[in-house]
Amino acid sequence: MRRRLAIASLTRRRARSLLAVLGVAVSGALLLDMVMLAGGMRDSFRQLLLVRGFQLRVAPKGTLPFDTQATIGQASEITATLRTNPDIVVVSPILGLKLHALKSNVTTVAIGMDGSVQADYELLSGSPVGARDRIVANQAFLDAAHTRVGDTIDVVAGYDTQLRTYTGRRRMAIVGLGRFFYTAAGESVIAVPLATLQAMGGPATADRVSLFMAKVRDGVDPDAVRQWIEQKLPRVSALSTGSALQQFDQRMGYFRQLAVILGSISLGVGFLLVTTLVTVSVNERIGEIAVMRAIGVSRHHVVEQIVLEGVALALAGTILGMGLGLITARAFNAILADFPGLPAAFQFFVFRPRDAYAAMSMLAAAGVLAGIYPAWRAASLPVADTLHGEAIA
């Protein structure tokens, strides 16, 4: 009967209850988005780092991978040293360079890599980077250069103004279409065999790489290997997934703070909405409530009924808000996919069931708390005085 009364009280003023539910839904959606943002970016970054299972990045001393133009010399020697460690199972040297496609006049990021290790991209069709001049391109490059898999293109690394000739000119065959993990949205990228790219860059890139990616054996602590690398190779900085996440936390911490603040505000707004609506509803019904008390309905049951009203509003709003939150998160992700300097695959809002549970629990708790004040007011009504006041009114 109490549940029936609680629901009946809410359906009595349908438009008002519906608006309150929508209000709670909006605040629930924002809360879910903020919870997704607070934990999602970190998760997304972690997934991105581990997408190919490489737990270690080795960059020039004092830099982060691809944070500067700095490169590491004597790359083959370092590769050999890294391979001496039995805990390291795969080493992938990477060189980043800008190349220019001549006919189409497109400047592209070129990533030089070991053809046998696809550390930076996923092959969607065709063949992987292989022999000297066989490259893999992403869709953005194919679109910009008006080419397709199977075409041959002329690319250069630079232009010598004195000799008035292109430097590092090569004719390359596009043998595959790939999706690159670490490039920004719409950025043209091609994967080129490392030796080819080093040669195209001339003396500045001879036996040099931008970073090494390394995979350690299962069960081995990547941080132990990281320490070994830094000890063995003082010219480099090694970064494990764990330490990268620490740096990420330091750099992106303000996003988390913002998410926590906005999430708290949305929770507060939801709480106030429910409190206001239930309080207004109780104020309208004080005569009825006083009569319920007069005919023998206990304080406890009055409280229960009114708290139920708050919870019902909060739950209905929460369920609607979860759907709304997922839709808005997708829309935000689409907008933020163009965020400068961040890989397109990086997601700001990542849905995890525990986030939904957390947001739902917080809103449900807010619903219970929101019902407590009006419930306490209703249960504390002096029955005789209230009936007297109602009779006069």
Added chain:
Amino acid sequence: MTIAIATPSPRPLLKSELLSARTLVRDYPVGGEIVRAVRGIDLAVTAGEYVAIVGPSGCGKSTLLNLLGAIDRPTSGTVSIRALDVGAMTDTQATLFRLHNIGFVFQRFYLMPTLSARENVELPMAEAGVRNAERASRAHELLEYVGLADRERHRPTQLSGGEQQRVAIARALANRPALLLADEPTGELDAHTGAEIIELFGRLNAKGTTIIVVTHDEDLAAAAARVIHMRDGRIIADEARRRA
């Protein structure tokens, strides 16, 4: 029905005495002053009596009824129902006592607008823990008794004032109370529907229900076997009448 406390009555209980009030006083603070609404009332009502309390507005009739019905506490004095001092009960005990022993009928009906007539009648029974089937059957019986068997699914807004008051009376009788208290039950009704309510009260009393009614309605007062006249918080006359 059991109540945890059992305060002795201030004097030996007369045979079949249901209710007694002794030197009952009720003060209200109004604008920094104390207004005495009930001034030392002594009253005894035996089981099966039909009592009307009459008097001018503001003379303390409703306040007295609230005190007798355990929804208000006296400033001093005692109210005993079935030898239990209801003024000494905690709020929880008084609520439980009202649920099982007292039925209330109000001037403005105060039915739950979102519930049907039958659900309104079931409400006190649900609170008392009566099972669904039993309370549905009793609610039907009661609505039949007040002449609304065909209206049990109607909401209060779909009923006339007289019908609403009859539903309120059925609700008041739901838990078979020893005492029925009514505050201006015909106050919002026209003469014809008021007469229906008076007739219903007469039938109930004839079946043994003890009724105390506060009223300005002369016809309703005339239907009572005993009329208590109040003025300025005091009983100025207490007369037994022959039924009209």
